[in-house]
Amino acid sequence: MVKTTLFRNCFISRTSIVISFLFFLINASTPWVNLLEFDLIIQNVKLFDGYKVINNATLLIKDGEIKSIIENSTIDYSASNVVNGKGQTLIPGLINAHVHAFMPQNLKEAASAGVLTLVDLFNASFAATAQRSFRDSVEYAYYYSSGFAVTAPGGHTTQYGFPVPTITKASDAEQFVQDRIDEGSDFIKLILEPGTADDPIPTLSDSVLSRVLQLVKEKGLTSVVHISYRADAVKAATLGASGIAHIWKRDSTDISEVELKTLVDNDVFLIPTLLVRKRILESDPSSKNMKFEQMQKEILKLYESGITILAGTDPPAYGINFGSDLITEIQLLVELGLPEIEALKAATSNISERFRLGQKGYIKVGNSADFVLVNGDPFSEISDLNNVAGVWKKGVRIKN
Numbered sequence: 001m002v003k004t005t006l007f008r009n010c011f012i013s014r015t016s017i018v019i020s021f022l023f024f025l026i027n028a029s030t031p032w033v034n035l036l037e038f039d040l041i042i043q044n045v046k047l048f049d050g051y052k053v054i055n056n057a058t059l060l061i062k063d064g065e066i067k068s069i070i071e072n073s074t075i076d077y078s079a080s081n082v083v084n085g086k087g088q089t090l091i092p093g094l095i096n097a098h099v100h101a102f103m104p105q106n107l108k109e110a111a112s113a114g115v116l117t118l119v120d121l122f123n124a125s126f127a128a129t130a131q132r133s134f135r136d137s138v139e140y141a142y143y144y145s146s147g148f149a150v151t152a153p154g155g156h157t158t159q160y161g162f163p164v165p166t167i168t169k170a171s172d173a174e175q176f177v178q179d180r181i182d183e184g185s186d187f188i189k190l191i192l193e194p195g196t197a198d199d200p201i202p203t204l205s206d207s208v209l210s211r212v213l214q215l216v217k218e219k220g221l222t223s224v225v226h227i228s229y230r231a232d233a234v235k236a237a238t239l240g241a242s243g244i245a246h247i248w249k250r251d252s253t254d255i256s257e258v259e260l261k262t263l264v265d266n267d268v269f270l271i272p273t274l275l276v277r278k279r280i281l282e283s284d285p286s287s288k289n290m291k292f293e294q295m296q297k298e299i300l301k302l303y304e305s306g307i308t309i310l311a312g313t314d315p316p317a318y319g320i321n322f323g324s325d326l327i328t329e330i331q332l333l334v335e336l337g338l339p340e341i342e343a344l345k346a347a348t349s350n351i352s353e354r355f356r357l358g359q360k361g362y363i364k365v366g367n368s369a370d371f372v373l374v375n376g377d378p379f380s381e382i383s384d385l386n387n388v389a390g391v392w393k394k395g396v397r398i399k400n
Helices: 002-027 104-112 125-132 170-182 206-218 230-238 257-265 274-283 292-304 325-336 340-346 349-355 382-386
Strands: 040-048 053-062 065-071 082-084 088-092 094-099 115-120 142-145 188-191 223-226 243-245 269-271 371-375 388-393 396-399
Touching: 094 104, 094 325, 094 349, 104 115, 104 125, 104 388, 104 396, 115 349, 125 142, 170 206, 188 206, 206 223, 206 230, 223 230, 230 243, 230 257, 257 292, 274 292, 274 325, 292 325, 325 340, 325 382, 340 349, 371 382
Parallel strands: 040 082, 040 088, 094 115, 115 142, 188 223, 223 243, 243 269
Antiparallel strands: 040 053, 053 065, 088 371, 371 388, 388 396
């Protein structure tokens, strides 16, 4: 009887140990891994996944895809394919929401700086087609473009030395938009730029603007309207634009509550392009344009009212580059009052969502392994974004 009891107790004890061990394995988010099974492991890193911050994460990558993200793992792996991210932050590949990339080298410059996606808001369609052929190559940024913009004869964008299609009548809008789609445009850019009283230029009529925006919405595409005046931004929003390119510069007064409500109610996004606005003012200090500080206040007011802000820099205008100057734009957004996490969303997930770029701008299981490792913590000091320690596209390290 004693032996039977001892055997039963021993059996129960051993069974409990086995069950406990299995429970531990199941609930440890698979920390016990075959290191050789994965092409890359990044551990002990602070992670911004496009939405939120995870203070300690381990990522398992195979065949260019993120297979697992383990939070708060206490396991330290050691192998040639392991990167210890202690004291570092991993962020999604950055996205620039406003560029004009005329050469493949522009895509390469961007990628090496951690800007892994470019949104081109005007290019010759033949050049945009050529650029798209590079976007899946590891050393080049992903590339999306509007191709030719919708503009009037003699209007803005017709000054670049190559033939640009133009439009004058609303009845021509359907064919004009279809031509852009047939050329491969990923979204549609429109030009609402009358110039100044001293130097007026042709621009789109209200009827053409309205009809094009209606067609773009029917086709399920994103539309972006270039403006210089706040009244034109309000007009574009009222007529159905998805977003506005540039913070207005030719207004001396602050935005009114009625104007602000119109923009908010129509859910437009704004690409303020602060860096290019700053360089324009620096190049002409006597300019009658809105002062930079007022631009900053307008953007903050828009953000605080719920307008989605996207980070874009408009290179190569005013010598702006395709890489690190996007980090300067992010810093300018923080300086005017956006929280660091919101400024980073402005250069990642916000753009992906508004331009419908799928996986771009996020770090998630099942996504392509496209991310940037920086030394430090940009959520404490945004300038740490300049301290790039590594860039990966499709799981391949393109910068050490």
